[in-house]
Amino acid sequence: MHTPAHDPIPTATPGRTGAGHTGPEAASTEPARTGHNLRLGATGESIAAEYLVARGFVPVAHNWRCRYGELDLVMRDGGAYVAVEVKTRSGTGYGSPLEAITARKAARLRRLLLEWSAQTGNRGGELRVDAVGITLRPGAESPSITYLRAIA
Template identity: 50%
Template sequence: MGTAEMGARGEDIAVDWLEQHGFTIVDRNWRCARGEVDIVARHQDGLVFVEVKTRSGVVGGHPLEAITRTKLRRLRHLVPAWFAAHPEHTAGHIRIDAVAVHLIADRAIVEHVEALV
């Protein structure tokens, strides 16, 4: 499985997991000149911007290790850009979360980390 295919599979798994845990998906793979937001979801009275990282097997480290300070800074700048492109959306609270998807053999293990910043 190639990197792009694995990433797409991980995002699909993350979406399923989020929906099963009370999140409503608002947007996926939103792009602008500054970068990409993997998932935007409504949860309770707020919007959650979700970064998804997927790894297969145990080689290559934990998926969340790929979320660096630079990546977090970029995500923080993408949030207002997303709202500017979607003025119809409002939120009581805004949060940036991460979902790690571990693909090991024929199963997926999902870890959700709330409020990275």
């Protein structure tokens, strides 16, 4: 897939590697997601959504995708549309979940939220990117949840 040089959104899609994928998508620097990681991620997204709804957020979209990437959750917080990046881990051996969100990733999420806004016609009001880090330790009674507002 060729993208014009003026296109501000990179075309690499995280996790899209392996047979059948060529071009920019195959160059992803993130590891391929296994079935366990997909289930862990889906569980984390459900926990994050419940956590935010309990704090007054209203769900708008879940796993919204376009050719540039994916937003885990899009929520409404008062007058703001919020893209929520959810990172879930089963431990902290590789660091805290939120350490995986670099400044570059946060900027990419911001551009994806702008694309979501343009494609869906949800204009007006603030656009914000938040993050939720979840650690689901085996045998733990409840997950550890860290919420960061306005990362981008």
